[in-house]
Amino acid sequence: MTRKEVSKAVLKRLPGYLAYLKTIQDNVHPYISATALANALGMGEVQVRKDLAMVSDGGRPKIGYLRESLIDDIEQFLGYDNTTDAVLIGAGKLGRALCGYSGFDDYGLNILAAFDTEPVAEFTEEGTPIYHIDQLQSFCKSNKVLMGIITVPAQHAQEACDQLIRCGIKAVWSFATSHLDVPDGILVQYENMATSLAVLSMHLQAQIKEKK
Amino acid sequence: MTRKEVSKAVLKRLPGYLAYLKTIQDNVHPYISATALANALGMGEVQVRKDLAMVSDGGRPKIGYLRESLIDDIEQFLGYDNTTDAVLIGAGKLGRALCGYSGFDDYGLNILAAFDTEPVAEFTEEGTPIYHIDQLQSFCKSNKVLMGIITVPAQHAQEACDQLIRCGIKAVWSFATSHLDVPDGILVQYENMATSLAVLSMHLQAQIKEKK
Numbered sequence: 001m002t003r004k005e006v007s008k009a010v011l012k013r014l015p016g017y018l019a020y021l022k023t024i025q026d027n028v029h030p031y032i033s034a035t036a037l038a039n040a041l042g043m044g045e046v047q048v049r050k051d052l053a054m055v056s057d058g059g060r061p062k063i064g065y066l067r068e069s070l071i072d073d074i075e076q077f078l079g080y081d082n083t084t085d086a087v088l089i090g091a092g093k094l095g096r097a098l099c100g101y102s103g104f105d106d107y108g109l110n111i112l113a114a115f116d117t118e119p120v121a122e123f124t125e126e127g128t129p130i131y132h133i134d135q136l137q138s139f140c141k142s143n144k145v146l147m148g149i150i151t152v153p154a155q156h157a158q159e160a161c162d163q164l165i166r167c168g169i170k171a172v173w174s175f176a177t178s179h180l181d182v183p184d185g186i187l188v189q190y191e192n193m194a195t196s197l198a199v200l201s202m203h204l205q206a207q208i209k210e211k212k
Numbered sequence: 213m214t215r216k217e218v219s220k221a222v223l224k225r226l227p228g229y230l231a232y233l234k235t236i237q238d239n240v241h242p243y244i245s246a247t248a249l250a251n252a253l254g255m256g257e258v259q260v261r262k263d264l265a266m267v268s269d270g271g272r273p274k275i276g277y278l279r280e281s282l283i284d285d286i287e288q289f290l291g292y293d294n295t296t297d298a299v300l301i302g303a304g305k306l307g308r309a310l311c312g313y314s315g316f317d318d319y320g321l322n323i324l325a326a327f328d329t330e331p332v333a334e335f336t337e338e339g340t341p342i343y344h345i346d347q348l349q350s351f352c353k354s355n356k357v358l359m360g361i362i363t364v365p366a367q368h369a370q371e372a373c374d375q376l377i378r379c380g381i382k383a384v385w386s387f388a389t390s391h392l393d394v395p396d397g398i399l400v401q402y403e404n405m406a407t408s409l410a411v412l413s414m415h416l417q418a419q420i421k422e423k424k
Contacts, residue, residue, distance in 0.1 A: 008411065015406035016366035016389035023365060041367055041390060079413030093315035103305040107409045146416050153235060154228035155253055170419045171412040177228035178253060187415040189408040194227035196401040197319045199220065200383040201291030203399040204358050207382045 010051050011078075016041060017051070018074045021067055033064030080108040085145050086173075089160040090152035091116040091130045094175055098151065100126035112143055133163070140167035147171045154178035161188075222263050223290075228253060229263070230286045233279055245276030292320040297357050298385075301372040302364035303328040303342045306387055310363060312338035324355055345375070352379035359383045366390035373400075 020041055021032070034049040041048075052059060056073035059065050075081045088095050091114040098104075099111050111128060119130040131139065139145070148164035150157050150172060157176035164172060165186060172188045174180055177195065180188050232253055233244070246261040253260075264271060268285035271277050287293045300307050303326040310316075311323050323340060331342045343351065351357070360376035362369055362384060369388035376384060377398055384400045386392055389407065392400050 006414075008407075011410050011414065012389070012404065012407045015404075015410060019365045019389060020367045023367065042370060042393075043391075078410045079417050080410075082413075082417075084413055084416060093313065097309060097313045097315070101305065101309045103309070104409075107406060108413065109409055146419070147412060153231045155232040155235065158254060171415050173408060173412055177224070177231060179255075181254075185419070187412060189412050191403070191405060191408055192224065192227075193403060194319060195220075195224045196385060196403055197316075197321055198223050198227060198290045198292075200359060200385055200399060200401050201294075201296055201320065202218075202223065204296060204383050205291050205294075207358070207397070 006054060006077075010054060013043075013047075013051055014055065014074055014078055017048070018071065018078070018080075021071050021074070024067060030067055031064045032067050032070065034059070036064065078107075080106070083108045083110050084147050085110050085112050085143060086147040086149055087112060087136065087140060087145050087164075087169075088114045088149040088151060089116070089133065089136070089164065090114075090150060090156075091119060091121075091124070092151060095149075095151035096124045098149065098175075099124045099128040102126075109147075111149065112145065113139060115139075136163060137167050140164075140169065145169065147173065150174040150176050150180075152176060218266060218289075222266060225255075225259075225263055226267065226286055226290055229260070230283065230290070230292075233283050233286070236279060242279055243272075243276045244279050244282065246271070248276065290319075292318070295320045295322050296359050297322050297324050297355060298359035298361055299324055299348065299352060299357050299376075299381075300326045300361040300363060301328070301345065301348070301376065302326075302362060302368075303331060303336070304363060307361075307363035308336045310361065310387075311336045311340040314338075321359075323361065324357065325351060327351075348375060349379050352376075352381065357381065359385065362386040362388050362392075364388060 034052050035045050038045040038048040055077040056070055058069045088111050095114055099114055114128055114130045115133045115136050116130060117133050119132055121130055123129055148169040150160050152160045154177045157178045158180055161172055161180045170186055174188055175191050177192055182188055246264050247257050250257040250260040267289040268282055270281045300323050307326055311326055326340055326342045327345045327348050328342060329345050331344055333342055335341055360381040362372050364372045366389045369390045370392055373384055373392045382398055386400055387403050389404055394400055
């Protein structure tokens with residue numbers, strides 16, 4: 001179907017639909033309606049109906065969507081059916097943990113290699129190669145990599161980001177706590193676990209204080 | 213110092229300052245000014261000055277902050293100096309990876325145990341115990357746990373969240389893609405890596421299309 005402009009709010013909901021659809025047993029009814037999906041996930045029916053209509057044109061009145069086709073449509077829409085190759089800069093604890101996280105396979109993400117200014121090993125425990133940062137340029141070129149993951153400390157993140165962009169990276173996933181300046185056409189997504197933990201911890205402190 | 217109300221924007225920046233301060237060699241000048249910190253991180257001086265004043269009263273005009281004290285003040289403010297014990301529900305790939313991620317030590321997070329409706333092993337690879345979900349209540353009570361981490365699929369997340377709250381959890385860190393309804397006094401922080409990946413992947417698809 002023709003690709004429509006889609007909001008981030010919709011993008012946030014699609015992985016949830018997908019995860020649910022995948023858990024339904026194969027031997028049940030092959031069709032699922034927006035209503036059934038909305039009920040199962042405790043969401044509004046109108047919203048689910050609209051979201052599904054945006055990613056799939058396989059919905060039939062009073063019957064719903066063929067589950068398998070809907071899964072394919074959502075995966076295609078989210079790009080999960082194409083494997084995205086990525087490189088990672090910063091082979092510290094977090095970087096190595098991400099390299100070893102097999103769950104990314106489900107989202108079509110494939111971390112080809114990690115790079116570091118001071119590689120402490122040749123491979124991560126799970127076998128992802130760790131190269132010196134000097135090899136980034138040639139690696140990205142020969143593997144046509146478009147996505148880069150940043151897991152260096154905040155003060156080195158901009159430098160890492162600039163290096164990635166010079167190597168032709170168009171999408172950056174940053175786990176560093178600092179803001180990154182990028183030219184037009186480059187997208188940065190921030191994942192800030194330290195902030196989340198700080199917010200949660202602050203809430204707990206306030207709760208404990210209240211009790212006293 | 214007296215605790216001031218602090219915005220999420222400030223909380224987002226504090227871990228970055230902390231990470232930078234910790235990388236400075238011990239043998240250099242023991243003081244650091246807001247200006248020096250701002251320059252090092254490529255941030256606005258006024259903002260850094262305000263942020264630091266909010267968490268520490270150790271700043272001296274024209275001299276700055278004693279670096280070690282500033283680190284302590286930020287850590288105390290963020291609650292990193294108190295260890296927060298947490299339980300995790302959903303011992304799948306992501307859950308087990310989080311249990312094994314040693315980087316959480318730096319933020320004072322300690323995952324005591326993982327729980328699952330169908331535990332596949334007694335321990336994670338790194339040695340965190342995995343218990344049946346039926347043991348959650350007694351475990352949380354006897355260990356006085358206040359933070360819960362949710363790594364179950366979206367359609368089970370609300371149920372997991374309700375269980376945690378019944379066990380006395382006050383702060384929930386959710387890696388599931390669905391929205392969670394919670395009573396007043398409970399804080400939920402969402403970490404949605406699937407969404408980030410979908411957004412990045414969508415951007416790359418658009419880029420590739422443009423090129424063709």
